[in-house]
Amino acid sequence: MNDPIRLTLLSHGMGCGCKLRPQFLEKVLRSIPQLKDPRVLVGTGSSDDAAVYLINPEQAIVQTLDFFTPIVDDPYDFGAIAATNAISDIYAMGAKPLFALNIVAFPSAKLPVEILETILKGASDKASEAGISILGGHSIDDEEPKFGMAVTGWVHPGKVLANNKAQPGDCLILTKPLGTGIISTAIRKELADEATGREAVSWMKTLNKVAAETISGFPVNACTDVTGFGLMGHLSEMTRGSAVDAEILFHKVPFMRNLDILVEQGAISGGTKGNLKYYSAWIDWDKELKESQRLMLCDAQTSGGLLFSIPEEYAGSVLDSLHMNGISVASIVGKITQPGTGMIHARF
Ligand code: CO
Numbered sequence: 001m002n003d004p005i006r007l008t009l010l011s012h013g014m015g016c017g018c019k020l021r022p023q024f025l026e027k028v029l030r031s032i033p034q035l036k037d038p039r040v041l042v043g044t045g046s047s048d049d050a051a052v053y054l055i056n057p058e059q060a061i062v063q064t065l066d067f068f069t070p071i072v073d074d075p076y077d078f079g080a081i082a083a084t085n086a087i088s089d090i091y092a093m094g095a096k097p098l099f100a101l102n103i104v105a106f107p108s109a110k111l112p113v114e115i116l117e118t119i120l121k122g123a124s125d126k127a128s129e130a131g132i133s134i135l136g137g138h139s140i141d142d143e144e145p146k147f148g149m150a151v152t153g154w155v156h157p158g159k160v161l162a163n164n165k166a167q168p169g170d171c172l173i174l175t176k177p178l179g180t181g182i183i184s185t186a187i188r189k190e191l192a193d194e195a196t197g198r199e200a201v202s203w204m205k206t207l208n209k210v211a212a213e214t215i216s217g218f219p220v221n222a223c224t225d226v227t228g229f230g231l232m233g234h235l236s237e238m239t240r241g242s243a244v245d246a247e248i249l250f251h252k253v254p255f256m257r258n259l260d261i262l263v264e265q266g267a268i269s270g271g272t273k274g275n276l277k278y279y280s281a282w283i284d285w286d287k288e289l290k291e292s293q294r295l296m297l298c299d300a301q302t303s304g305g306l307l308f309s310i311p312e313e314y315a316g317s318v319l320d321s322l323h324m325n326g327i328s329v330a331s332i333v334g335k336i337t338q339p340g341t342g343m344i345h346a347r348f
């Protein structure tokens with residue numbers, strides 16, 4: 001084959017290829033009856049990253065599952081990003097990953113099998129980096145490639161990091177820059193240069209392992225990872241779940257390079273636009289924040305960083321530790337201001 005295969009063109013979705021719209025998902029989940037099981041520590045009752053199920057007083061299982069359509073053309077990177085993203089929800093719960101299973105949809109009549117092998121290789125290399133094995137999985141023939149993993153982890157029941165325990169006075173810290181949704185869209189529209197694309201891919205392939213291990217030594221109140229709902233969406237789930245209000249400072253938020261230019265050029269995914277529309281109900285936008293800056297804060301991420309909330313007196317030392325462990329981009333992006341209904345004041 002001479003022409004490089006553009007995996008992203010095989011996916012019909014022009015969005016981030018991942019999450020359903022938040023309003024859609026919330027509605028569907030509400031209509032499904034739930035069995036009462038006292039061992040369920042975290043389930044569909046909260047909007048948390050993974051399920052947590054108590055085994056004994058010392059151990060709980062953490063289970064998550066994530067898959068999506070290609071967001072990059074390189075099959076190795078696609079596998080590695082999907083694996084990084086799937087394992088991330090384990091880290092976001094304060095848990096340790098144990099093993100994973102692959103979820104594969106592949107158009108075997110349309111694409112050579114080497115492509116699938118390369119996707120799986122990318123995933124397995126990333127799993128090794130996380131210190132886990134992939135023990136099996138399930139594959140189906142499908143028009144459109146899709147890949148992801150179900151990941152099992154464990155946590156001490158007293159050490160679960162939920163996203164609904166943020167406290168007034170906490171600082172909010174983010175461990176990766178935003179921009180993967182805008183840049184993926186820009187790549188598809190051929191607006192992004194190579195270096196910009198490479199930077200986004202390298203962030204999407206960065207495990208949240210070091211960040212999670214670093215913050216595990218501190219009294220973190222709430223944690224989530226930033227993915228399809230964007231920074232504002234995931235923060236909104238945190239503030240509404242915790243019954244607190246927050247403040248976010250645009251100029252403190254780390255962004256990937258050229259993001260403002262790419263947004264102005266129209267590299268905005270449907271997911272990002274949807275996030276801005278939906279979550280603005282809980283956001284008080286300062287007038288000086290331009291539409292493009294609001295979109296940047298709402299950008300649907302793939303395999304984004306951790307967003308956590310920690311008492312102010314520990315914010316400086318956890319930030320120092322993150323920087324010392326190589327996560328130099330980690331920044332305080334705002335704070336939890338007061339008890340409330342989940343409103344976020346977005347300031348410049
Ligand atoms: Co998550």
Ligand code: CO
Pocket residue numbers: 049065066089227
């Ligand atoms: Co997820």
